[in-house]
Amino acid sequence: MAQHYLVCGTEDCKRNCQFYCNPCHQRLCKRCRDEHQKSQDTKDHEVVTYKQRKPQLPEEKCNLHPKRNVEILCKDCNVPLCAKCIFMKEHAGHQLDDLEEKYxxxxxxxxxxxxxxxxxxxxxxxxxxxxxxxxxxxxxxxxxxxxxxxxxxxxxxxxxxxxxxxxxxxxxxxxxxxxxxxxxxxxxxxxxxxxxxxxxxxxxxxxxxxxxxxxxxxxxxxxxxxxxxxxxxxxxxxxxxxxxxxxxxxxxxxxxxxFPNIKPDNRRIKPMEKASTQLKLTGKQTRRDVEESDVKPTLSLSSSVTKVREYTVPGVDRVCHVSLGKSGRLWASNESGNLVHTDLQGDQLQKIRTSGRDEGYHTVTQDGDLIYTDRKNKVINRIKQDKTVTEFIRTGDWVPISIHSSHINGDILVGMIKIGEAKVTRYNKTGKEIQNIQRDNKEQELYKYPHYITENINGDICTSDLHKDAVVVVNKSGQHRFYYTGQGSKFYPYGICTDLLGHIIVCNGCFGNNSLDIIDQDGQFLSLLLTLQQWIQPCGVCADDESHLHVGQWKTKTVTVYKYLQ
Missing domain, CATH: 1.20.120 (Four Helix Bundle (Hemerythrin (Met), subunit A))
Structure with a gap:
């Protein structure tokens, strides 16, 4: 399950937690961090970003001294000890280590x-x-x-x-x-x-x-x-x-x-490269701390969201879903079934009429073609780059409502419904059905109305389910991982996408409580990128190769591009 909103651990402080004091094992916001480092008692403490925190040693009582916690590791015996154990003759002259450090x-x-x-x-x-x-x-x-x-x-x-x-x-x-x-x-x-x-x-x-x-x-x-x-x-x-x-x-x-007289070559296996890191030394953090901390990508969430540009999509009155194509072109759709191909200058390149609604019913494939669901005829169509439209996949008794083309292997993920049931089906890029995901390991239904769908960098399938009021995440084998149900009292998930860091970004389309939520690939809430004060009803969202977010609005034909990583 998604975790609760992470707050500062200082008493009576409800602000966002951004930092962590390793000696105190306390979550801190920016203001409390500054006060913590100014205090005479804690100014020498090691304060790091929350993601770089050292894990706190789980509390466990000593077997020989039940009133004391173990906190020392005997290197010779490879056993945890309490402070009283080190004076026992069994460990006399042995080398001792800080158990929390070794943990x-x-x-x-x-x-x-x-x-x-x-x-x-x-x-x-x-x-x-x-x-x-x-x-x-x-x-x-x-x-x-x-x-x-x-x-x-x-x-x-x-x-x-x-x-x-x-x-x-x-x-x-x-x-x-x-x-x-x-x-x-x-x-x-x-x-x-x-x-x-x-x-x-x-x-x-x-x-x-x-x-x-x-x-x-x-x-x-x-x-x-x-x-x-x-x-x-x-x-x-x-x-x-x-x-x-x-x-x-x-x-x-x-x-x-x-056969030619040639010895077959072994397949080339690329050598494992060391991941590049870009970490900042915070407070009293040492070089060793950096080397032992998580490997960090060079990008991270920015403290603020910056508007990069804005463009309009001709032929739609609301931008419910956006699919980015090649050469800076995109496809956008509204709830009335209008599907428009345009460039970033707002020039219309193609427009077709579909049976789609306010859902993620189109996606661009690895080949640059667009595929979209036809819920009326229960088929998936393909629009080639020469603008011809052909039938690609028939879905039988199931109504296809959302679709995503995998950036990993070209597989096609389709959210489908029929009376009283819902599922996600995987096809390979030739259109052959290879997987159906409908229930968890307890035979409970995973989906009710999967109207937007995407895939994360680790292969997880992430679905906005409007009738469950949740983002449903399963792994590539179809096993349920977690639900995300928002941060406020009401959560109506609409457009969803992922970025190159594995973040899951989802539009909360609840009227009066609109936001653009971002969570990590384990369901941990990270931030509200956009809130009602900055934005009016975000509906469709996608991330481009430059790590910018293209966000479509419910009430206008406008798409706004934001920079949110640094």
Whole structure:
């Protein structure tokens, strides 16, 4: 579940928490931080940003002295002790460490390993899997050329070579089958490795958040290692050698299929690079603190939101949804079914009439085409860049209302409804259905009306569900992660998008309580980017490659672009 709004821990202070005092383990707002550092008692305390805080050691009583908390680690025995234990003869002369420091190191290690898996191992293995699919296409293309050559030879020899042609084609088919079988086996290798990485990722996540920190000092934890990415070989493509016409040697006349005398190369596995960091030393923070803290991207939330520009969309009276295309062009729609293609100067390039409403019913694919849902005919249509419209996917008995094209792999996510039911369906980029998400592990319905949908950088599917008054987030396997239900008394989620930091940004369309909420990928509320005083009813939102937000208004044809990262 999404956590409550994070506030300052100072008594009677209700302002936003931005900082953290490591010695006091206290949340602080900016004003209380300044006062904390001016106080004679706390001016030397280490105060850092909240995300750079050191984890507080969970309170646990000593087994031998139940009235005392453990706070020291005996390095020789690898056991936690209280202050009284260190005088026992069993630990005489042993090396001792601050238990909280060692606990923070273990948690930092978990975060580091999680980062490695997410940023290198998963992406690299998925890239190798994609390379195999490209090799499959290349093999098909090569074998097609070989078959055409065989047929051309056969045609010139007429009926004399018909019998031999059949044999040669069969030979080619068997070679192709063998090659594809090998590549399918390689693909399965990376699928199994990906499943292993996801399981290992869950283990590190569980260790990171575990309350029994003793487990972090167990042999099981110390033995956790990331297995190397499996190596596979690239296929060596066969070659066709044309024959010479000779009536007595018909078989030779049609040539032969051979593999070149080339040793297959191992697939290239990119080396793991160190993630770049850009951290500020705050207060008494040391270089060691920086090295042990989370890896931070170079971008972060800004303390203020800056208006960059504003443009209008011709042909719509309300901007309910925005899809960004290539070359600074975009698609925008209203609740009346008008779908308009325009540039940032407001020049209309194309306009069509659809059955869409105030929902996220269109998206731009990796190829630059636009696909949109037709709820009336229960189909998904494609608009190519030459402006032709074709039918792409039929959804059967289900009414498609929202859609998103994945930036990760090109998959298509569709929010659908029918009487009394709702679901999210995943199609691959060719339109083949590959996944349905409808219930959680307790067989409870996840969705009621998924009218906006997007995907996060970690593969999570994020959906605005108007009838649940919540953002519903599931992982790429369809397992429920959390609900986000806003910060005020009323929350009507509309447009939703994610950015390159994994933030989830959602429009709260509640009249009189309008806002643009931003949460992290674990459901933790971060900020209200826009509130009623600054904005009037945000409805559609999307993020561009420059980390700017394009926000459409409910009551006007205006789209405003904001800078919110620094």
């Amino acid at each position: 923070a190191e273990k948690v930092a290690f978990c975060r580091s390993e999680i980062s490695k898996i997410q940023e290198h191992y998963l992406s690299t293995s998925q890239g190798l899997k994609k390379e195999i699919k490209e090799d499959v296409m290349e093999i098909k293309k090569t074998m097609d050329n070989i078959r055409n050559s065989i047929k051309a030879e056969a045609d010139s020899l007429k009926e004399l070579v018909d019998r031999v042609t059949s044999d040669k084609l069969e030979q080619a088919n068997k070679i192709e089958e063998t090659l594809l079988k090998t590549l399918n086996s390689q693909e399965k290798t990376y699928e199994d490795y990906t499943e292993y990485l996801e399981k290992l990722l869950k283990e590190f996540h569980s260790y990171k958040s575990i309350t029994n920190f003793r487990v972090l000092f167990s042999d099981d934890f110390e033995n956790l290692k990331i297995q190397s990415i499996p190596e596979t070989t690239q296929p060596v493509l066969p070659e066709f050698t044309a024959g010479h016409f000779d009536k007595d040697e018909v078989s030779k006349l049609l040539g032969s299929i051979n």
